[in-house]
Amino acid sequence: MRWTVCADRLDWGLIGLEVAERRKWCGDPAVPEGDELGFVGCAEDLDRSHLERRLRSAGFDPFAVPVVVLSEVDRSEPDRVRALLSAAGARSRHYPGSRPEHLKPVMPRVTSRRSLFAFMSPVYRSVPHPDPSTCGAGDGCRACVDTCPHNALEWSNGIVTHDRLACEGCGRCVAACPAGAMIDPRFTPSQLEAEIGGLLGAHAAPTGILWHCSRGAAPDPTPGWHGVAVPCVGMLMPHWIIGPLLQGAAAVAVAECNCGIEPDSDGRASAAVAAARRWLSAAGIGDAAARVQGGAGASPLRDGLPIRSAGIYGAHGAAVLADALGAAVWDDDLAPLGVISIDQEACTGCEMCATVCPSAAVESTGDAGKLELWFEPSRCTACGECVDRCPEDGAISLRRAVDSRELRDGRRRLVAHEVARCVKCGGSVAPKAALHRIASALGGDAALIKQISSVCLDCRGTTMVF
């Protein structure tokens, strides 16, 4: 990474990094030719929209280029500056690229008299958008739609449409998506992991990670702690909060949400913090309150946990964390994993649960006159889509829990149904339980019931059963 830095407010000789120093760079942010560029400006002076225009002129995606803005406090600590640059560089290398659908234009507030007759250049915010190649909307999943507090997402005919102007970029849909298909290009799991790794790798002393909201002002730096921005703290799940501890952080905390866009964000974040502590306690980590603190610097930092793991912020990160933390049984309303069970008597084998499951935790297999439904606990994110879409009351139930016994045992069979055979070709007609259900719904029409239950779909048009 070739860093171009503003040399107005900082003596870069003290930092000990190879950088290109430029006087007055913040006021006139020139972009040099070449690739792998990064910039460091001063919080007080940098005109970011001007820099973004220059970056576009030079052919760069402004979201891809790391721009570190140093505050007065940051500049007083060379270690801190090195860590911030290391983290920004690492994050940039994991930038996945954005699509036009990820960019929301926002008009800055109009303040000047002149601007009454003029159009302000928009600034751009990244917003999440579903990746159609992995999105489960085609099979009926609406997890993102159900969680959006701004009604910016809509499900119609198997497609999720996204109203960018209504979207506030809170990121809750990203956290809720069981398939990891909802992508905000500035906050992908691999970027977060790389950024936290960069911050922690730059310090030998115990370091804390403070999650904070990207849409409000960053919290004032606390010695020994580094901030990591997420779209909003209201999106944080227990395993995300715990995640930095398994990357070597001594402690984690969540800053108060100061953007005020979703009033319930602080309540959600507090609940997730409490759940993270309960999970750690259930896993036998005694000092959970010191590891997941009430605020940055609430209690002294000690050495990090002796456990390490990667991939905690992805769609199946909760299972990765559960595996790393070891034996634990934690039943909780906020547990990010689920355990499915099916009542053999109530289930008709319609396979709706397997069809709709966006993370392929429930699957169906059919062989030799038998239909089986299988469950893979490490893939279940407790989204509840299977329960919501099941047409039979009480046939399927979800237990929100991290259960290491289930995870250890792995894939298991939920239910098996005998399948009726076609009297003409011998192929499959339907599970017998489903045919009984249809028969009871049709009442006494014996001829129709016999026709439906005796021949398969392929033969139904050409075969009459008497």
Add this chain to the structure above:
Amino acid sequence: MIEDTELARLRQGCYRVLSAGYGRPSVTRVEQIGAGVAALAAMGLDSFAYAPSVWAWVTALQGTPIGMVATEHVRLFGSGVDGALVAPVESQRLGVNLHGDPARYAARIEDVMRRAGVELRNDDKPPDHLLVELELASALCGAEAADRAAGGDGSRWLEMQRELIDVMTRWIPGFASEVADRDTCGALAALAAATEAFVIHESDMLRLLLAETRGGSR
């Protein structure tokens, strides 16, 4: 900061230059496109998020031998040799294969043309061809700019632009993705990507402009 009228002119120019990309490629046209984008840059193109994709297209176009672009243009948008046809025509992408259905799309565009007081002089392209739709949107932006310059708010023209863009955002992403899969020279894939980026941006920009016009927030 860009004057409202200048913004309409910039958007007019963007539609125009993209539209030129769907015409038959020639050395002169490539030069005109290069000059057009340079003029747009002077008007503030780089303030907008779609600018890198427009630059990427111009770079790809200027870096590809014109014969190769012309061949690929025929293969993709013309005769569709070796099954590569990706028709840049709205009814071909949104319409169902029923008698009279393509005409419904063409009639909708012709209706906008009639209300805007413009007519199609060159009839070798159907009214719902992407080139024609982009030209029409360009003309509507020009009318908006003239209205604003005369003291109006341009809302009548913005509404018509929105009628066009709402449908374009439904089919252009799929079109761009198919062109990206089939184009072997890169220049047409870059053109389709730039069109997609611009059209998606326009759908948001028009909503912002209309909200300001209706709400009188300024």
